[in-house]
Amino acid sequence: MRAVRHVEQLAAYALADLGGQRRTLAQNESAYPPSPLAIAAGHAALENAALYPDPDWTELRAAIAAQHGLDPATILCGTGSMDLISCTIRAFAGPGREVLAPRYGYLFAATATAQADATYVTVDEARGMVDVDGLLRAVTPATAMVFLCNPGNPTGTRIPSREILRLRDGLPASVLLVVDQAYGEFDDQDHRAVFGLVARGDTVVLRTFSKAYGLAGVRIGWGVFPPEVGREVRKLQNSNDVTVIALAMAAAAMRDQLHMRDVVARTAATRAIFAEGLTAAGYAVLPSHTNFVMVRLADRGEADRAHAALLGAGLIARQLGGYGLADSLRITIGLPEEMQAALAVLTGLAPR
Numbered sequence: 377m378r379a380v381r382h383v384e385q386l387a388a389y390a391l392a393d394l395g396g397q398r399r400t401l402a403q404n405e406s407a408y409p410p411s412p413l414a415i416a417a418g419h420a421a422l423e424n425a426a427l428y429p430d431p432d433w434t435e436l437r438a439a440i441a442a443q444h445g446l447d448p449a450t451i452l453c454g455t456g457s458m459d460l461i462s463c464t465i466r467a468f469a470g471p472g473r474e475v476l477a478p479r480y481g482y483l484f485a486a487t488a489t490a491q492a493d494a495t496y497v498t499v500d501e502a503r504g505m506v507d508v509d510g511l512l513r514a515v516t517p518a519t520a521m522v523f524l525c526n527p528g529n530p531t532g533t534r535i536p537s538r539e540i541l542r543l544r545d546g547l548p549a550s551v552l553l554v555v556d557q558a559y560g561e562f563d564d565q566d567h568r569a570v571f572g573l574v575a576r577g578d579t580v581v582l583r584t585f586s587k588a589y590g591l592a593g594v595r596i597g598w599g600v601f602p603p604e605v606g607r608e609v610r611k612l613q614n615s616n617d618v619t620v621i622a623l624a625m626a627a628a629a630m631r632d633q634l635h636m637r638d639v640v641a642r643t644a645a646t647r648a649i650f651a652e653g654l655t656a657a658g659y660a661v662l663p664s665h666t667n668f669v670m671v672r673l674a675d676r677g678e679a680d681r682a683h684a685a686l687l688g689a690g691l692i693a694r695q696l697g698g699y700g701l702a703d704s705l706r707i708t709i710g711l712p713e714e715m716q717a718a719l720a721v722l723t724g725l726a727p728r
């Protein structure tokens with residue numbers, strides 16, 4: 377039996393090595409449960425499980441639009457923003473077309489590009505910061521899309537909104553700019569100008585409920601699309617994929633901004649203590665605007681040693697060999713006591 381060629385050439389799906397644990401510091405999940413209002417809405421939605429979900433996501437779109445000052449017609453929802461990333465790349469990239477991204481961009485964009493039989497091209501970053509000029513220099517006639525995660529994963533760094541505007545201004549109008557703001561809620565800069573780029577017709581902004589809203593398990597994301605871009609992306613989405621439970625929980629979560637803000641504030645406070653502790657112990661920590669930190673060690677051996685030591689304490693960090701960063705670890709910000717434990721382990725191995 378033969379699959380089509382570009383599928384045969386994809387790497388086999390690798391199981392995440394999570395040591396059989398449910399909660400880890402490897403997947404950037406929220407340390408806190410979702411809003412109690414979201415949980416109540418999810419319970420209530422179970423009563424409607426016999427019916428297919430609203431394929432137009434009406435209630436959720438309205439909640440997102442009201443909160444962010446957007447036109448509901450520009451919003452698409454998906455089974456996680458991964459669904460929207462995948463459908464957008466499939467719609468606008470393909471054989472002979474290139475997706476351009478920073479060197480340490482989101483790995484799933486590379487996977488989705490390979491699934492679409494398109495070519496993924498990366499541009500170097502200096503000290504984990506996206507290089508807008510480098511991206512602009514790398515554009516070729518084959519460039520169909522620039523995929524930019526801001527704040528970045530796995531780096532956690534961010535570039536200012538005005539840099540995104542400068543990137544957009546420098547790109548040909550035929551190149552679709554996709555700004556993945558999966559960690560946008562943790563980034564305290566003003567995002568209105570970036571959302572405003574969508575009106576130009578050549579930019580997409582993606583968000584998710586998986587991180588700050590604590591809904592990773594129900595698989596729900598959203599994005600703002602120019603109408604003519606969204607129309608193509610939607611052709612590739614399976615209708616009815618977003619469940620009644622996800623729709624109800626996400627709408628209630630969006631309406632409970634207080635809960636989300638509280639989660640973000642607690643996470644940022646824990647992150648500051650953790651990062652300061654690591655820095656004091658001699659570790660190189662990238663400045664983070666997300667719910668994780670990236671720690672750079674001396675080399676791969678040191679990174680493996682730190683990973684193993686954390687594992688010994690029941691803490692699973694993310695190794696970054698797949699990103700070409702085998703000398704680094706990405707550590708999700710968990711509960712204060714988990715980060716205290718992680719800090720104690722790493723301080724015990726301190727580089728100096």
Ligand SMILES: *Cc1c(COP(=O)(O)O)cnc(C)c1O
Pocket residue numbers: 404455456457458459482525528529556558583584585586587592595596597
């Ligand atoms: C977590 C994450 C997502 C969100 O994925 P979902 O499918 O919404 O869970 C998207 N982009 C980046 C960079 C992420 O880290």
